[in-house]
Amino acid sequence: MKKSITLAEMGELFVAFFKIGLFTFGGGLAMLPLIEKEIIEKRNWSTKEEILDIYALSQSVPGVIAVNTATFFGNRRGGFWGAIAATTGVILPSLLVIMTIASLFVQIQGSDIILRIFNGIRAAVAGLVASAALRVVLQTAISRTAIILGLIAFALNVFTDIHAVWLIVGGAACGFILNYVLKTSGK
């Protein structure tokens, strides 16, 4: 982790996460395609494996997933001030847009134009998330154990009400036992 950060680097972090915040429609997962583009492909700040780890941690602790993820990346790039820049970037679009809507008393729910635009955006987000999910699945399906673990988590999440945190904890326990306890005791 870099301890010192220049003003230019802070600006770059802010811009990246401002764009991510401005084009995230929905919950934390809708950020993933944008993070892949802005953070990995354009700026090479992280790797696809690391993104998954940071995502898992962001989902496992209390708080807003989007803020957790931004703070994590910002902190990694430039310590405390990096975290401030990235977090401010990701929340500022919300502040500006919502304050504008609320102060102008724009009735967006009843507006036919907004609904039509939103329907288009929602379909796009479905396509974007599907693409990101497929990439993540192909990238993690590296062994038979990984495929089985992934399928179990998928099935439990679709068919039961078990909270995602417990599935992550379960995966951590399986990884620890299979790739540490069994391997070190076998030697």
Next chain:
Amino acid sequence: MLPLIQYEIEKYGWLTVQEFVDIVAIAEMTPGPIAINAATFVGFRNAGVIGSIVATLGVSLPSFIIIVALSKFWEKYKDHPVMVAIFSGIRPVMAGLIASAAIFIAKAALFSEPLLANSGLAIDFRSILIAIGVFVAVWRYKVDPIKTILVSAAVGFFVFMG
């Protein structure tokens, strides 16, 4: 998160139930994470611009503090064999979770139109075509997701008419 917001808001009498439902709808339809949008909105309704800022800082600060502390720990130990083993188990679980969330999002976006009053539960071919177009654009041609969102917004404006 939404049940928590509802509980706190009702406790302080900040909003009526109908206002809460409206705010959730607006938070989903506007850019930005839903939780942040909702906090900003409730803050604004009760205390204007300052209220917005205070509410948004309030909802972000716990995340910020926890993550700054946690990431120090993570940086220090992430290459330790125990951590490497743990994350080898977490990654496929995340893939499973992300895949199921993707299906959930696709189902909501493509197979019903609760927002447009004219139809009930039905397959919407316009949405499906947009989603497939976006998928191909980013998967095959590496188009910037932001561009696909802007184009789909414009396409949606025209194809969902009437």
